[in-house]
Amino acid sequence: MQQQLTHEETFFTEQKFPITLLCDGITYQPNIGSVFRICEAFGVAKVIFVGENIALTPRKINRTSRATHLQVPHQVAKLEEAITLLQGAKDNSEIIALEITDKSKPLKDISLNRNKPVVVIAGGEVNGISEVLLKLANQTAHITMYGKNSSMNVVNAVGIALYEITNKIS
Template identity: 30%
Template sequence: MRKLENSELDRKSIQDFKNSTKTPLIIILDDIRSLNNIGSVFRTSDAFLIEKIYLCGITATPPNKEIHKTALGATETVAWEYAENVQEVIQNLKKEKVKVYAIEQVENSIFLQDFTIEKETKYALVFGNEVFGVNQEAIQLCDGTIEIPQLGTKHSLNISVSAGIVIWDLFKKINYL
């Protein structure tokens, strides 16, 4: 077994990325305080060809040196847009027939492993503030909520970790199942 060199990884150019068929998944980051978390979500979104990221509320936007530290250039590949009001973004996406799910612990949430996708459907995932989570008004506008099951003493995950878990799971379900 030999570790692959960077030149062997078949990385896309920025233009190749932009021309690629995207995963029908939109990420909505609302009131994210940590610039490192924002950058990490960009990087994960690049890895899985995510269609777009909405940055809402107090979430910082590129160009930003601190976001760039963890995004490593993904702000140049993944389409993004700033919108002050997350509720408006959710309402507009739903008008476009996008299914919107909050990633949150709420009554009647669907555990991630039980969430099934509908073919030919585009999804948006709402991730909320590191302390307060997705705000209640946004949750009420969503088509549902997805929860990552957690069995330990801590029932919270870092936003970038949560995004990585959920994006990978839905990417796999959309593309391979």
């Protein structure tokens, strides 16, 4: 018979990865809370929320973040700041845009250098990744889907991407 383990009983080893998640226009508070939770679970070093008037309201975020918004380093940046950050990181980081495009490849097929930090760009709930940030990516990857729908919730997509990326670099 199997026994379900509590958080304190799990055998997982805490680990931090040199991964920054750049959230372009993710504004829905429950998604923001869930982004924190999934990033904490995958040992993401930092989260950057890009856009105007992004409210990180603890009361609205805490239900889905389960207090992980207090544990994951994060900041809010304007689009111009994000562009500058990515331009500075382009040569010494692997920048991966998580988006379906005519040039994207399946997430499982991306190549990573374990010695380079990774920046994952995830787009907002409605418009995806802005064109200017998409152009700054070294690689564009999509999640292969088998149904008629060609999109999924941004947090689900980020979770799948972080699982694949952390497995590749660990």
